[in-house]
Amino acid sequence: MDKNDLIIRVAGEGGxxxxxxxxxxTQACARTGLEVYTFKTFPAEIKGGYAMYQTRASAAPLHCxxxxxxxxxxxxxxxxxxxxxxxxxxxxxxxxxxxxxxxPEIPQGVHGYAIPMTQTAKEMGNIKAxxxxxxxxxxxxxxxxxxxxxxxxxxxxxxxxxxxxEGNLNAFTRGRExxxxxxxxxxxxxxxxxxxxxxxxxxxxxxVGLGAIIAGLDFFSxxxxxxxxxxxxxxxxxxxxxGGTLIQAEDEIASASQVVGASFAGKKAMTATSGPGLAxxxxxxxxxxxxxxxxxxxxxxxxxxxxGLPTKxxxxxxxxxxxxSHGDCxxxxxxxxxxxxxxxxxxxxxxxxxxxxxxxxxxxxxxxxFSTQTVPYPEPSSYKLVSRxxxxxxGEYRRYAITDDFISPMADPGTPGGMHIATGLEHDExxxxxYTSANHEAMQAKRxxxxxxxxxxxxxxxxxxxxxxxxxxxxWGSTIGVVREAIARLRAEGVxxxxxxxxxxxxxxxxxxxxxxxxxxxxxVAEVNFTGQLAHFIRAETTLRPExxxxxxxxxxxxxxxxxxxxxxxx
Amino acid sequence: MNCAQTHLHKVQLxxxxxxxxxxxxxxxxxxxxxVLTSMYRALAEIGVDPNYLVNISGIGCSSRLPYFVRSYKMxxxxxxxxxxxxxxxxxRPDLSILVNGGDGDGFSIGGGHMPHLARKNINMTYVLMDxxxxxxxxxxxxxxxxxxxxxxxxxxxxxxxxxxxxxxxxTYGASFVAQSLATNVKMTAQLIKDGMExxxxxxxxxxxxxxxxNVIDDAKYFKSAAEELPAEHDVTSxxxxxxxxxxxxENGRIPVGLLYRQERPTLDEYMAELVKQAGGSPDYDxxxxxxxxxx
Numbered sequence: 001m002d003k004n005d006l007i008i009r010v011a012g013e014g015g016x017x018x019x020x021x022x023x024x025x026t027q028a029c030a031r032t033g034l035e036v037y038t039f040k041t042f043p044a045e046i047k048g049g050y051a052m053y054q055t056r057a058s059a060a061p062l063h064c065x066x067x068x069x070x071x072x073x074x075x076x077x078x079x080x081x082x083x084x085x086x087x088x089x090x091x092x093x094x095x096x097x098x099x100x101x102x103x104p105e106i107p108q109g110v111h112g113y114a115i116p117m118t119q120t121a122k123e124m125g126n127i128k129a130x131x132x133x134x135x136x137x138x139x140x141x142x143x144x145x146x147x148x149x150x151x152x153x154x155x156x157x158x159x160x161x162x163x164x165x166e167g168n169l170n171a172f173t174r175g176r177e178x179x180x181x182x183x184x185x186x187x188x189x190x191x192x193x194x195x196x197x198x199x200x201x202x203x204x205x206x207x208v209g210l211g212a213i214i215a216g217l218d219f220f221s222x223x224x225x226x227x228x229x230x231x232x233x234x235x236x237x238x239x240x241x242x243g244g245t246l247i248q249a250e251d252e253i254a255s256a257s258q259v260v261g262a263s264f265a266g267k268k269a270m271t272a273t274s275g276p277g278l279a280x281x282x283x284x285x286x287x288x289x290x291x292x293x294x295x296x297x298x299x300x301x302x303x304x305x306x307x308g309l310p311t312k313x314x315x316x317x318x319x320x321x322x323x324x325s326h327g328d329c330x331x332x333x334x335x336x337x338x339x340x341x342x343x344x345x346x347x348x349x350x351x352x353x354x355x356x357x358x359x360x361x362x363x364x365x366x367x368x369x370f371s372t373q374t375v376p377y378p379e380p381s382s383y384k385l386v387s388r389x390x391x392x393x394x395g396e397y398r399r400y401a402i403t404d405d406f407i408s409p410m411a412d413p414g415t416p417g418g419m420h421i422a423t424g425l426e427h428d429e430x431x432x433x434x435y436t437s438a439n440h441e442a443m444q445a446k447r448x449x450x451x452x453x454x455x456x457x458x459x460x461x462x463x464x465x466x467x468x469x470x471x472x473x474x475x476w477g478s479t480i481g482v483v484r485e486a487i488a489r490l491r492a493e494g495v496x497x498x499x500x501x502x503x504x505x506x507x508x509x510x511x512x513x514x515x516x517x518x519x520x521x522x523x524x525v526a527e528v529n530f531t532g533q534l535a536h537f538i539r540a541e542t543t544l545r546p547e548x549x550x551x552x553x554x555x556x557x558x559x560x561x562x563x564x565x566x567x568x569x570x571x
Numbered sequence: 572m573n574c575a576q577t578h579l580h581k582v583q584l585x586x587x588x589x590x591x592x593x594x595x596x597x598x599x600x601x602x603x604x605x606v607l608t609s610m611y612r613a614l615a616e617i618g619v620d621p622n623y624l625v626n627i628s629g630i631g632c633s634s635r636l637p638y639f640v641r642s643y644k645m646x647x648x649x650x651x652x653x654x655x656x657x658x659x660x661x662x663r664p665d666l667s668i669l670v671n672g673g674d675g676d677g678f679s680i681g682g683g684h685m686p687h688l689a690r691k692n693i694n695m696t697y698v699l700m701d702x703x704x705x706x707x708x709x710x711x712x713x714x715x716x717x718x719x720x721x722x723x724x725x726x727x728x729x730x731x732x733x734x735x736x737x738x739x740x741x742t743y744g745a746s747f748v749a750q751s752l753a754t755n756v757k758m759t760a761q762l763i764k765d766g767m768e769x770x771x772x773x774x775x776x777x778x779x780x781x782x783x784x785n786v787i788d789d790a791k792y793f794k795s796a797a798e799e800l801p802a803e804h805d806v807t808s809x810x811x812x813x814x815x816x817x818x819x820x821e822n823g824r825i826p827v828g829l830l831y832r833q834e835r836p837t838l839d840e841y842m843a844e845l846v847k848q849a850g851g852s853p854d855y856d857x858x859x860x861x862x863x864x865x866x
Contacts, residue, residue: 027866031866199866200861200865201864210860210861221658240846240848241850241852241859242853243851243852243853245661245846249654249657250684250686254651255654257651258657259658260658261656261659261660262661264645264659265658265663265666266662267662267663269662284651287648374866412663413622413666414665418622419622419644422645423645
């Protein structure tokens with residue numbers, strides 16, 4: 001198969017500059033007009049532990065992290081041990097030696113390059129520059145744009161003074177010299193396009209923060225939780241510039257409560273958490289739905305249940321997002337495919353919350369949280385923003401008036417004549433408690449029927465491919481990107497396969513699922529959880545009877561896994 | 572002491588103007604009637620504009636109070652009035668925030684929120700209506716129930732030591748702490764008024780008898796045990812306040828009056844300062860933020 005991309009994995013001990021090396025490679029590639037898609041794993045420990053940063057770069061669009069690396073750069077023996085099985089023939093392997101803590105065996109067919117990273121950095125009197133030696137060598141061997149790297153290194157260390165900048169640049173140059181003395185035997189070289197593109201490079205978490213700020217966020221309540229905390233960090237840094245504020249609450253219960261309070265007060269408010277936090281917010285989801293108070297909650301899913309695998313990837317909060325909370329409690333659930341979605345669908349989450357006056361949950365996931373990707377420049381004026389319907393001041397105000405579209409105008413505190421109560425008790429149109437059967441049935445119907453318009457409002461789920469197919473693959477969240485790539489490969493091999501990528505998961509666009517299912521002989525749902533959660537909802541809500549393909553090992557699917565499964569199913 | 576006036580929107584109204592058409596649902600003889608009367612009086616005396624008043628409660632007998640007060644209001648979830656009110660207050664610092672709730676609501680299920688309302692000095696007035704029992708669920712012991720109490724789930728008598736909310740609030744850093752009896756409308760109204768005029772988190776514990784389920788802590792007991800703080804009590808000293816409460820405890824008495832008052836910046840003031848330093852404005856060019864993510 002033709003490859004027009006390059007995947008470089010840098011691995012070693014946390015604290016050795018693995019992450020910054022990966023960041024430099026990523027930034028340099030993006031700066032020279034390449035698309036990037038990164039994939040990282042962090043140690044759970046604060047200091048030390050295995051860290052890995054993989055950059056995939058290409059002149060063509062990228063949808064996922066790929067199958068495996070083409071180039072491995074190992075800073076230590078542990079990195080070598082953990083990745084040895086993936087050193088398949090054709091792979092390039094750059095390692096610390098001589099003078100490192102390990103002496104690798106180079107497997108048959110692997111192109112080994114020994115670069116004395118530690119030793120050179122020591123000789124230069126700056127052990128911290130070990131990663132710069134490695135970066136220089138990688139730059140020369142695989143054509144990672146040298147000039148861009150030099151600019152980025154300079155910019156990164158300018159704050160620390162010219163001595164530090166020069167020390168790092170010298171180590172980088174020395175790395176290039178060491179590599180130049182070796183004979184390149186592998187085929188891997190970055191093809192750098194000559195045109196720059198108008199892009200930003202962001203992580204999924206930062207992009208959610210940006211999306212919220214674009215949407216007109218006024219108030220954010222945070223409680224620290226892996227892997228969602230960076231959203232709060234981004235918002236804390238930038239929201240004050242727009243006049244808004246972030247508060248760190250005492251727990252997730254308080255976060256959700258503060259969001260509902262701020263929203264009642266007329267402001268756009270949100271919180272971001274992971275599964276354990278969303279579990280605690282269940283009661284306030286009910287309050288938001290019952291009192292018809294807009295509220296946006298982002299759940300960056302991690303491995304569960306319970307404390308689970310906090311730093312690992314999983315898509316296992318769909319049951320919780322759709323049905324968490326007691327009583328019949330409606331809400332809107334969206335999920336994001338990649339970083340671009342993290343911006344666009346966060347804006348959409350606010351628009352839907354404002355329009356429908358209900359909780360909106362946006363599902364992201366662990367691999368996307370830290371994955372940095374190139375995204376076309378998000379021009380703020382290109383987003384349509386929606387604000388809640390507000391009372392016009394005429395006549396007598398009834399907060400929960402049953403209108404034609406079941407959406408009742410709101411009144412911000414301070415509006416003369418608009419005094420009302422937002423209550424979790426069942427109530428009549430004025431807000432007064434009412435427990436009659438007729439009233440409860442009418443008001444539940446009002447709260448649910450107002451959501452009837454959501455499916456119409458939201459862009460139809462994308463179908464990848466046309467006509468009839470032997471197999472249709474349904475995926476959600478970041479698995480979509482993996483399926484896109486798998487389908488492209490399968491199609492190139494002549495396999496008849498289609499994809500369906502819903503991003504509005506609740507209310508479910510049932511007719512769209514049905515139409516897709518009708519065009520496929522078999523349907524498979526690929527998702528990263530044990531129980532097949534989306535497959536469950538498809539079986540419950542539609543006539544489709546999909547086969548469930550699930551993994552839950554803390555890592556995303558690879559395109560090769562999907563390709564293999566499809567071939568097995570069609571055999 | 573001259574505390575900052577926090578009510579930006581004032582009107583001239585009478586107590587009846589703060590009443591709604593809803594009739595209080597409490598039992599005859601319930602202390603909550605007295606708290607409500609005191610609140611009407613305090614609101615009228617200050618002249619709070621009901622359009623800019625947000626009355627917020629959790630769940631319990633006392634948490635029904637907002638239905639009887641003309642204002643914007645939220646009847647939230649059990650224990651969550653404090654954080655919901657925090658959201659309202661930080662989003663709209665121009666509003667006057669009044670929270671009502673019981674001992675179970677505030678110090679059992681909502682107990683985790685109380686330290687943070689106090690230490691963050693959220694600008695609101697929190698009126699605790701402490702009947703030392705769960706009333707709405709028909710009489711179970713609460714964190715403030717006396718140990719010997721026989722009740723719904725303690726047929727052999729309670730075995731847990733009670734807590735004293737005012738001691739906790741002093742420890743948590745509340746900037747205004749007072750205590751009163753529901754039967755003393757004059758004092759309660761005055762303390763609620765002072766609390767509402769106080770800039771910052773004001774906590775007023777009102778001992779509010781439950782004649783239906785709590786036969787130990789009845790109005791007669793509260794009256795006999797109550798002891799007004801002496802005129803020379805130093806309201807600027809946390810030590811003095813805690814000492815007064817501890818001495819009263821030793822003598823089987825309940826101190827009433829203003830225990831403590833301190834002026835310090837509120838959280839919304841700190842946040843406004845932060846926005847100011849950032850040059851914050853809704854017109855700030857978003858592109859300047861987005862450009863930071865260019866490679």
